[in-house]
Amino acid sequence: xxxxxxxxxxxxxALQAKFEYRVDFFLGVLTSCxxxxxxxxxxxxxxxxxxxxxxxxxxxxxxxxxMVAGALxxxxxxxxxxxxxPFYIVMGELDxxxxxxxxxxxxLLITRPELHSFGNLVTGLVLxxxxxxxxxxxxxxxxxxxxxxxxxxxxxxAGLVLFASLSFRxxxxxxxxxxxxxxxxxxxxxPVTIYPAAVQWILLILVPFGxxxxxxxxxxxxxxxxxxLALAVLAASLVFxxxxxxxxxxxLKQYESTGS
Amino acid sequence: MRPLQPxxxxxxxxxxxRSLLVRCLKGSFSYKSTTINNLLTTLxxxxxxxxxxxxxxxxxxxxxxxxxxxxxxxxxAGAVNYAMSLGMEFRIGQRIRTGLIATDLLKPIDFxxxxxxxxxxxxxxxxxxxxxxxxxxxxxxxxxxxxxxxSAFLLFLVSFVLGFTVIYGIGFVFVQGAFxxxxxxxxxxxxxxxQFTFSGFSAPLDYYPPLLRTITDxxxxxxxxxxxxxxxxxxxxxPAAYLLLLQQLGWTVGxxxxxxxxxxxxxxxxxxQGG
Numbered sequence: 001x002x003x004x005x006x007x008x009x010x011x012x013x014a015l016q017a018k019f020e021y022r023v024d025f026f027l028g029v030l031t032s033c034x035x036x037x038x039x040x041x042x043x044x045x046x047x048x049x050x051x052x053x054x055x056x057x058x059x060x061x062x063x064x065x066x067m068v069a070g071a072l073x074x075x076x077x078x079x080x081x082x083x084x085x086p087f088y089i090v091m092g093e094l095d096x097x098x099x100x101x102x103x104x105x106x107x108l109l110i111t112r113p114e115l116h117s118f119g120n121l122v123t124g125l126v127l128x129x130x131x132x133x134x135x136x137x138x139x140x141x142x143x144x145x146x147x148x149x150x151x152x153x154x155x156x157x158a159g160l161v162l163f164a165s166l167s168f169r170x171x172x173x174x175x176x177x178x179x180x181x182x183x184x185x186x187x188x189x190x191p192v193t194i195y196p197a198a199v200q201w202i203l204l205i206l207v208p209f210g211x212x213x214x215x216x217x218x219x220x221x222x223x224x225x226x227x228x229l230a231l232a233v234l235a236a237s238l239v240f241x242x243x244x245x246x247x248x249x250x251x252l253k254q255y256e257s258t259g260s
Numbered sequence: 261m262r263p264l265q266p267x268x269x270x271x272x273x274x275x276x277x278r279s280l281l282v283r284c285l286k287g288s289f290s291y292k293s294t295t296i297n298n299l300l301t302t303l304x305x306x307x308x309x310x311x312x313x314x315x316x317x318x319x320x321x322x323x324x325x326x327x328x329x330x331x332x333x334x335x336x337a338g339a340v341n342y343a344m345s346l347g348m349e350f351r352i353g354q355r356i357r358t359g360l361i362a363t364d365l366l367k368p369i370d371f372x373x374x375x376x377x378x379x380x381x382x383x384x385x386x387x388x389x390x391x392x393x394x395x396x397x398x399x400x401x402x403x404x405x406x407x408x409x410x411s412a413f414l415l416f417l418v419s420f421v422l423g424f425t426v427i428y429g430i431g432f433v434f435v436q437g438a439f440x441x442x443x444x445x446x447x448x449x450x451x452x453x454x455q456f457t458f459s460g461f462s463a464p465l466d467y468y469p470p471l472l473r474t475i476t477d478x479x480x481x482x483x484x485x486x487x488x489x490x491x492x493x494x495x496x497x498x499p500a501a502y503l504l505l506l507q508q509l510g511w512t513v514g515x516x517x518x519x520x521x522x523x524x525x526x527x528x529x530x531x532x533q534g535g
Binding site for chain 2: 030045050170176186187
């Protein structure tokens, strides 16, 4: 309980510090909405050329778009600090963190919330609920949606931790390699069945970003798996998030700090 | 009041810019693992867009643009976009937030030019990686990857350079906002969203709905990707291609002047952070 309080204090303090840059906050929210909308424009262009994508209608794909935006927003709000790890390794700035009597990964994750995340989160929720309404989804799905988004947030963050841990081995002052999981997440805005089998395997099994929305949506639209498999994703995301800690500890063993 | 040091001569200025370019390039190439990471990231991003359009063409092969041309367009559009990925917004935003911008402004070289040199360095580094990725396309699409004619290739090179100056101009205008927001993310994301939507990165503008196409015509973003790539593909030739080059030049000059004006305004209200 004491540890949880400490985490909360660290998170809320970091959040207050971020709110100091108010103009940046409003601009960040606005522009993250713009980024989501620009992706929707691409979808619009695609649907001017085809009535559906492998049997998925525009509204069904908008649900996937919304869920990805929501999960991304949650991850940016609570766990965004992971993006700074490559820079901290180069500068030797992890030293102080490692002396704290807390879990270094979890403490790091929550201490740099990004306020533009609200833009992604709000856009994601609006798109998701809009799609559910237009698809006449059962009420149960409305209640399960936040759980699926949380699950997506954990999966995506775990993927980022995995790639960030590689920074301990391949030292460079850039977080460009974290764009790989980011791009993979964005790939799942479209139904994974449009990709070749190997890519489907990556997106559903190896780095299972596609599972938290594709499987529940498939269940909703009566395309493939049942509710059981959709709910199993929730448990799987917790396991995947916990497992990412192994990679973090592997990385930390190689951390050498700097001499200056 | 006596200046801190006499202004640099033209030759001294050139030497300063050359040294800066060499230093920036060395910095970019010094981390080999970064190069591999960047390459992988680029490949993932390109592959996803191509796979989505592959599905569209599988469902209905009869489109205005044949599938092989479409894949070459997307690959080249991705390569051009990557070559034009400048880290200017983050770089300047970070320096404004930490107060290091003060040391940049004290240097005896023009700030706008120094940023241009850094952007050229980014462009050369990213361009080299893009070229590798684009070359891989030859294994998939063979001679379809070649430009429509030698003159189209020459015009493409000119258009690409002009496209680079346009994107730099856009970036520099947008980055002035960081002097008010004290952060580069919002600025970067805004520019990126507009670039992604209106440049023709994810699809040729020929496929855009009329409303979107009209908006695109009034903005400079199409000149960063669609214009050079359409020239390469041979979709625009002769006088029409020269007219596009002129438009690119016009946007470059206009954006440079607007950037200079906005920077003068921004510096008047700048409060240096840190200390």
